[in-house]
Each structure stands twice: as C-alpha cells, then as structure tokens.
Amino acid sequence: MTVSSGASLFLGITIGVLTSWALRHRWPRQDRKRQDASKTPPVISGYSLSTAQLLAWIDAATQGWLILTPDLTIGYLNSRAERLLRFSSNLLVRGQPLDHVLSVPQLEEAIVSVRHQQRPQRCEWDQQGAPLEAIVLPGSDEWLLVLLQSRQSLEAQQQQQERWVSDVAHELKTPLTALMLVSDRLEGSVSDQDSVLVERLQRELKRLQLMVEDLLELSRLENVLPHEQGSYSPVCLDQLVDAAWNSIRPLADHRQVSLMLNTEEPGPLLGDQSRLHRAVLNLLDNALRYSPDGNCVEVEILPSGGWWLLSVRDHGPGLSERDLSNMFQRFYRGDPSRARSNRSGSGLGLSIVQQIAVNHGGRVQARNHPDGGTSIELLLPRGVR
Numbered sequence: 001m002t003v004s005s006g007a008s009l010f011l012g013i014t015i016g017v018l019t020s021w022a023l024r025h026r027w028p029r030q031d032r033k034r035q036d037a038s039k040t041p042p043v044i045s046g047y048s049l050s051t052a053q054l055l056a057w058i059d060a061a062t063q064g065w066l067i068l069t070p071d072l073t074i075g076y077l078n079s080r081a082e083r084l085l086r087f088s089s090n091l092l093v094r095g096q097p098l099d100h101v102l103s104v105p106q107l108e109e110a111i112v113s114v115r116h117q118q119r120p121q122r123c124e125w126d127q128q129g130a131p132l133e134a135i136v137l138p139g140s141d142e143w144l145l146v147l148l149q150s151r152q153s154l155e156a157q158q159q160q161q162e163r164w165v166s167d168v169a170h171e172l173k174t175p176l177t178a179l180m181l182v183s184d185r186l187e188g189s190v191s192d193q194d195s196v197l198v199e200r201l202q203r204e205l206k207r208l209q210l211m212v213e214d215l216l217e218l219s220r221l222e223n224v225l226p227h228e229q230g231s232y233s234p235v236c237l238d239q240l241v242d243a244a245w246n247s248i249r250p251l252a253d254h255r256q257v258s259l260m261l262n263t264e265e266p267g268p269l270l271g272d273q274s275r276l277h278r279a280v281l282n283l284l285d286n287a288l289r290y291s292p293d294g295n296c297v298e299v300e301i302l303p304s305g306g307w308w309l310l311s312v313r314d315h316g317p318g319l320s321e322r323d324l325s326n327m328f329q330r331f332y333r334g335d336p337s338r339a340r341s342n343r344s345g346s347g348l349g350l351s352i353v354q355q356i357a358v359n360h361g362g363r364v365q366a367r368n369h370p371d372g373g374t375s376i377e378l379l380l381p382r383g384v385r
Contacts, residue, residue, distance in 0.1 A: 047074045064148030070141060070203045072098045072111070084148045089125050107146070108333075110136045118345060124151060128360055172212045180205050214348035220274070222354040235276060237267030237301050237380075244281035248288060256294045259284075263301035268309045271360050276380075279356040282349040283312040283376055290316035290374065306382055307362070313375040318368040327366055353378065 029286055064081030068074065072303045074093050085102060088326035093101045099108075114136045117174075124133045126353070131351075136144060170185040181284045183202045190198055224363070238261065252258070287297045291314045298313040326332045331347035345375045350364075362380040369375045 002025045003264055013360055014307050023298065029188055062149075064146075066148060066187055068098060068111075068146065068147040070076075070143060070146040071346045074098055074101070075143075075260055080119040081146075081148050082131070083231050084127065086130070107134055107136070110134065111144060115142065168215075170216070172208075176205060176209050176212065180209070211348065216353060217278070218348055218355060221352065221359060230274045231274075232270045233273055235269060235271055237269070237276075237280075237308060238263055239266070240277050240280045240348055241299050241301075241310075242285070244284050249283055252288055252297075254287060255288075255291075257288055257291050258296045260296045261301075262298065264309075265301065265303060267310070267381055271380065272356075274354045275359070279353045279378065280310070281313075283310075283352050283378065286349060286376070287314040287374075290314045292316065304379070308380050310378040310380070311375050312378075313373050315373040318372065319366065319374050324366055324368070328364070350376075 030230070032317075037238060045159070049092050059078045061078060061080060061302065063080045064084045065076070066074065066081045066085075067076040074096055080364065082089070083087045087101070091101070104125050104127075106123040106125045110123040113121045115138070118138045120138070121136045122133065123136070126132070131149050132144045133149060137147065140144060180202070183198060185197070186198050187202070211296075241259075241261055284297060284299075291297055298311075300309070300311040300313075302309045328350050330351045354364050357378055358369070360380055362378065364376065366374060366376045
C-alpha cells in the first residue's frame, strides 16, 4: 500500500506534534536534545501549526484515530475511534496499554508487520458484530497511527437506520393506541377542572399517532426504488387536487378558505395514484394552515416541456430564508407566527412530499411569491422514463 507525499507530510507533522505533546504532558521526558527539538512547531510555507489545531482536526475527523506510543500504549484516540471500538464512555483508555483494553489478533499482527517492514498495513475484523478495517501507519521513533473505519457501506448503514425508524414506529403504535383508549375513559370520569388536562393529553396523543403514521409512510417511501412501476396507472393532476381538497374541505369551510384551481389541461401522467394523492393533500393542507381566514388557496397546473408543474400558493406572510432552506427536512417547524391555524402537524408532511416526488423522478421546491405568500411547486414527468 502506498501513501501520497501530501499525506506523508501531514502524517509526519501530526505524529511529530502529538509526540511532543505526549512527551510534555503524559510520559517521562527523554533526553534534553529531543525535548528541545519537540518545542519547535511544524512549519509549512512559513505558517506554523499548533498542537491544539491538529487535535481539533483529529477529533472532528470522520475516521477513527488511534495513536500508539513506542511501547504500544494508547497515546490518543478521538471519539470516532471510541465508538468504532465500542469503548465505554466511562472507560479511561488513554495511557493504557493497548492489549489491556483491546484484544484483536489481526491488529496485533499488522502492528508487528509495520514495525518490521516500516510500511502501512491493512487489516479487518469484526468488533462486537460490527465490521471494521484498520490501516496501521508507521511514524518516527516507532510511534504508530491506526486509522479506523467501518466496512459497512453507506447504503447498508442507511438501510439499517431506515429499518430502525420503521421498527420504532411500529413498536410505538400499540402503546399509543392503549393510551388513547385510557384517555377516552378518563374523559367521562374526571372533573370539569381536570377535563382541560385530558383534552390536552388527547391532543398530544393524536399528534404522536400522526407522527408515527408519517414515519412509517416515509420509511416505506424510502424503500421504494425510483420509477418503480408496479402500482403506476394513468392519473390526472386536476382530479387529484379536487379529491385532496374534498378531504380537507370541512376545515377550509370552517375558516372560509376556498380553492382556486387554474389549469387549461388536466395534467395527465403515469404514477402511483395513492402516493400522488398524499403529496397533493400534504401541499394543500400546508397551504391551508398558513392561509388567512376568508382567503383562498391558489393551485396552478402548467405544462413545462416534458413535465407538469403543480403550484400551490397560500396568501400568508411568506417564508424566511431559513425556512426556505430547511422546510423539507424532517421534523422542521417554521416560525409559528406564520400559522393561521391552531392545528399542528407531524413535521414530516413536506418530507413525504419530497420523497414522493423523488420516487416519481421529479422534485419539489418552495419560493416566496412576488405578490405575497408562499408557492410550493411540484414538478413531475409526464410519463415514466
């Protein structure tokens, strides 16, 4: 295995600085000549690097860093290395001999080989079920650097995270349902003074139920390949808008908010009808939440080359730059002063819209309308590519 000259330079500087730091702070000082040399900071193109800066970089590194002294004592390790090696946060490993806290024959063999050949060596092993790989790099005066990383691919890690979210959401459904039943029983048996607390409990439980349902839906969407056509059928965007608006019409009528649909074409395309209905419903519900009473929600369906542009506009106060940048992130909640409704969502509605758009080969974006309010635009291909 080879290491580039730039990496060698950085490695040499790092180990040199950390060696001097360790000698001054943790281990007995060596002869006066070596001590004096360690006081000189590394210099690159006239600029010196401080020990504190190098340690900060190491602590922020995405790889695990494990630095071993000549007698194979752990001189330094970052938090990433602690997590990868499954060291307990209560276990003080710095300054401990490596073989006292970690027994890995593959790593021990790599260390012996590096000491003998003075060349980097790579090894692999499973640390409590987690696949790891390490690259052992030689340093000056028999110091060693061990770079650690997981062998699990990013895709596998993402799938594991999605499975975890799905499992947690499934486990939450049963106790939430039980709590809702208990709250319903309490509603008829508590005093008027306590009924306010029961109403608040029911409201929060319903919000948690909605969040769990949205988490499950988002997890299912993330496990569907883009353009997966198993459930695709011909749909029209104008019909989806009408059906979705009918679902929230009682809420809209209560606040005297109307729908204004502007389109010259019905917007035919191929897609998953139930998922696209969910996306349009979430956009309309979001617009209704931020629309002033007695106003309207404007929807436009426009052709744009090989695409359909569905634009949903409210007449609220608009979005801040922070909201525009983060509104499609999970659980993000914008400025509550914008809302014209007391209803609270799960914080996942727009994330679901974004994932549905991606699965259909499209995208969603938001902007402040020049005439006021916010416009969220869903761009979908006319046909499956």
